[in-house]
Amino acid sequence: MNAAQGPIGPILIVDDIREGRVCLAALIVMTSGELPTPLDTPEGPVQPERLARYREVDVFRARFSVPADRPSDYRWRGESFDLAGLGPDMRIAYVSCNGEEHGDLDRPNEERNVMWSRLAQDHETFPFSLLLHGGDQVYADEVTHGHPMSEDWPDRIPRDPSRADLGNLRTHLRERFMERYLAVYRCPGMAHVMARVPSLMQWDDHDICDGWGSLRRSRTYSPVGQTLFDTAREAALLFQHGTVDGDLPGRFADPLGLHLGWSVAALGLRILGPDLRSERSRREVMGARGWTWIEAESRKAAPGRTLVMSSVPLLGPRLSLLELLMVLMPSMQKYEDDLRDQWQSRAHRGSWIQMLETMARIAAPEGQDVTVLSGEIHLATRGEMALPNGKPMHQLVASGIAHRAPPKAWARALGALAWMGESPLPGHKVRILPIPGQPRRYVAERNYLTVETSGQDWSARWVFEESGRSPALAL
Incomplete structure (x- = not known):
């Protein structure tokens, strides 16, 4: 510094x-x-x-x-x-994907942080009560560079490194993670907002490395892989949660931090932040500890609205077709980890159904509703699924605040895939729908989301880099 x-x-x-x-x-x-x-x-x-x-x-x-x-x-x-406080009329901001995989810190501040500047101006007009960060707060993919043991991660790693070498690697990674967080936290618009709006954060793969948990076990469970995870976790506890091991605040489900799921509740509002990375594997999105916690939360009385943060979208198109193409076309196999990251992957079908059933339990009692907030895909969209009791479950996807949008052709391709529909719970079709004011299902612009409440009424709006503010969506 x-x-x-x-x-x-x-x-x-x-x-x-x-x-x-x-x-x-x-x-x-x-x-x-x-x-x-x-x-x-x-x-x-x-x-x-x-x-x-x-x-x-x-x-x-x-x-x-x-x-x-x-x-x-x-x-x-x-x-x-x-x-601003958490009064009956409040606004909550949701952001995700605060960076890019390569050369993120070399981008001009005015270009990289244009949406943060807009969010800061937005706050001055109508203050936000909370700022929710839905994953990839930093893009740490390059922290492994500059050290011989991790330079070629994850393609090549040493088989049997010494303790001294691992200690040296830990020091290197620890400093690099710190530099990443401080570089983004110093950005003027972001700094202005985060000094005035309390944050709640949920990590995703780029806070560790691209595809963490969906990589091969020979990588994630190697000495180098575990050193990378440990230093990423230390940095996340410090810079995302303001704490260290042995000192986790009361919102965390596990005081030992073996998984980092958390919950907070105020009058008429509960926010759940499950940990979709600490226990993730190629076959499981969450481990036993995470499932035990969120299923227990689903059975608690929570009058009003529950916002569930799912860094990876819970409602999405039928990805099994893309996975089939990946098998048939070797040139696409480099995207295997990206598809494995999704709830809709064939490898996670059982977990996906279990999570949707958990959402249904939250919304089952009279006077309780559930809305899912997601990021990760570098596009904006929304989804709906009618729960077994007939209530609609909304999913609002805002991504990314700093990551530049992919080509519009990719957004159209996903929209075409979403047209086919998906029904993980029999009889309850997932629908991917256009955001109000948008002609297509997916919007390829940088964006953030606002969720607003006026008494008992909830609504959402997206703010786009080019299209501006969307009309309100009633929730």
Whole structure:
């Protein structure tokens, strides 16, 4: 970190919501040897504590709470930061895919972060209460470069590395992950929003490496693969959740962090963030711990609306046809990991049905509804499926906030595939539908999503780089 640029932060993260208050963690990054001044909070001055050290920077955290049902503020270094609160009329922003696989940090700020600047302006007009990050907060695919043990990951890796070599690799990866997070957190629009809107985050593969969990076991369970996962997890805990092992806040289901699923609840709103990466394998999207947790959540009373974050879209087209083409055409086999990542993959059919049945249980009681928020595909779309009790389950896909859109021909091809339909639950067809104001099912523009509530009424809008703001979709 260039000392001349000053500190990074505050970066506000939700620790928990309980007893009518939002418990917050404010991350601040300082040049090594410097100490941050206290935050002035509604609870009084709070001195940040050091959480982690790196070669050139230290990461600090200040914990405090604010009333959940009304606006509040805090101050740091002479600047005041207003917080909107979780009142009956609020807006929630959803973003995903904050970067690109190659050369992401070399892109001009004005081009890379145009949608973050728009989100920051949007916040100034009608403040957001929460900011949900639906995966790929950073694109860490290049962190393996520059070290002989990981330079050719995942194609070639050493079979039996020494502990010393693995320790050296860990140091290299740890610094590279830190650099990635700080580079994006310093972006002006993103920094403005994250100091004023508390964040909740769910990681996806690029927060580790492209295709993590869908790669061959010989890669992910190798010493190099496990070192990569461990350092990615440490960075995610620190920079996405404002915590470290042994200190996970109350919203996490497992205090040990063996899976990183979490939930928060306020009046009329519950948000579930399942961990679709820690226990992922080529045959399972979640492991036993993740399933036990989310099925238990599905049986809890949650009057109002439950927002379920699924980094990989839960409703999608019939991908088994693409997988068949992949088998028949060797030139397409390089996309195997990408298809395995999806709920709709043939390898995950049982898990997909199980997750849809879990969503149905959430919406079964009178006065409870469920909406799924997804990203990952670098396109915007929406889907619907009638649940067994007749209620509609909406899926809203917003992707990506910084990743440039794929060719429009790809969006049209997916739209044609979606036209065929899919019915994982017999009699309950998945429909991929155009976003209001859009002529096709998939939109190839950078975008973010807003979910708004006015009393008991919920609606959603997309904001597109070229098309602007969509008309409201009633939920």
